Amino acid sequence: MSTVLDAIVAGVREDLAVRTEQVSQSDLERRVADLPAAIDAEQRLRAPGLSLIAEVKRASPSKGHLAEIADPASLASTYADAGATAISVLTEQRRFHGTLADLDSVRAAVSVPVLRKDFMVTDYQLWEARAHGADIILLIVASLTDDELARMHALAHELGMTALVEVHDEGETQRAVDAGASVIGVNARNLKTLEVHRDTFSRLVPLIPPGVVKVAESGVAGAADAALYAVQGADAVLVGEALVSGADPAAAVREIVAAGAGS
Numbered sequence: 001m002s003t004v005l006d007a008i009v010a011g012v013r014e015d016l017a018v019r020t021e022q023v024s025q026s027d028l029e030r031r032v033a034d035l036p037a038a039i040d041a042e043q044r045l046r047a048p049g050l051s052l053i054a055e056v057k058r059a060s061p062s063k064g065h066l067a068e069i070a071d072p073a074s075l076a077s078t079y080a081d082a083g084a085t086a087i088s089v090l091t092e093q094r095r096f097h098g099t100l101a102d103l104d105s106v107r108a109a110v111s112v113p114v115l116r117k118d119f120m121v122t123d124y125q126l127w128e129a130r131a132h133g134a135d136i137i138l139l140i141v142a143s144l145t146d147d148e149l150a151r152m153h154a155l156a157h158e159l160g161m162t163a164l165v166e167v168h169d170e171g172e173t174q175r176a177v178d179a180g181a182s183v184i185g186v187n188a189r190n191l192k193t194l195e196v197h198r199d200t201f202s203r204l205v206p207l208i209p210p211g212v213v214k215v216a217e218s219g220v221a222g223a224a225d226a227a228l229y230a231v232q233g234a235d236a237v238l239v240g241e242a243l244v245s246g247a248d249p250a251a252a253v254r255e256i257v258a259a260g261a262g263s
């Protein structure tokens with residue numbers, strides 16, 4: 001049976017086919033060669049306390065329209081100035097209404113690490129991410145074979161980027177560990193059904209070896225959830241909806257950062 005994730009990935013592949021006609025991988029490789037090195041995001045996420053990866057998110061399959069974000073750079077600067085460790089930028093167009101132009105403008109606006117949040121299924125997208133200034137890429141275990149995961153994880157490191165390897169169940173966690181992931185994100189949202197279960201992190205965290213950076217993703221409603229994840233062993237939380245749909249994103253960031261520091 002086809003899942004939400006399958007449908008998203010099918011759309012991503014169609015859009016990718018158009019972009020690869022417009023810009024070759026060789027062009028991207030030339031652009032990457034001229035860029036300054038990526039920021040070591042893994043090291044930043046390892047810093048003591050709970051880090052916040054704050055997301056620029058206009059819409060989602062689960063909630064539809066979330067926020068009118070006319071100026072992603074301004075929102076990203078607000079996040080960074082309020083204490084976010086890194087910025088996540090959704091670049092998938094069809095369901096999240098994100099673009100690579102969003103990534104460009106956020107990259108130009110902030111000096112903290114930037115995550116290209118998308119559904120990575122080919123090496124081309126990693127070159128594209130780096131060419132557009134990303135320091136972190138997302139690898140969703142559920143949408144990759146073991147060979148793809150290993151190859152793309154290695155390529156991310158060759159390009160100097162941090163790979164955030166995302167899991168949602170025990171089997172995926174084992175596959176991430178076997179692939180040598182040094183940063184694992186536990187997504188509370190099941191990308192096949194869109195259900196959110198906040199106990200997913202506490203269930204899977206014992207399977208993640210010490211020394212691996214642990215990121216709790218999705219469904220963080222505010223400071224209380226972040227504090228609980230910190231107590232359960234999270235090094236970072238990735239938050240989208242709660243930041244973009246609230247009246248005061250800067251205050252929301254400050255509250256989450258303070259809650260993480262105090263737990």
Ligand SMILES: O=C(O)c1ccccc1NCC(=O)[C@H](O)[C@H](O)COP(=O)(O)O
Pocket residue numbers: 004055057060061062063187189191194217218219220238239240241242
């Ligand atoms: O957000 C969704 O509905 C979604 C659906 C299918 C695939 C991915 C999806 N979201 C991507 C994310 O990982 C989240 O944007 C991120 O973890 C932040 O989640 P939240 O704080 O719940 O907005």
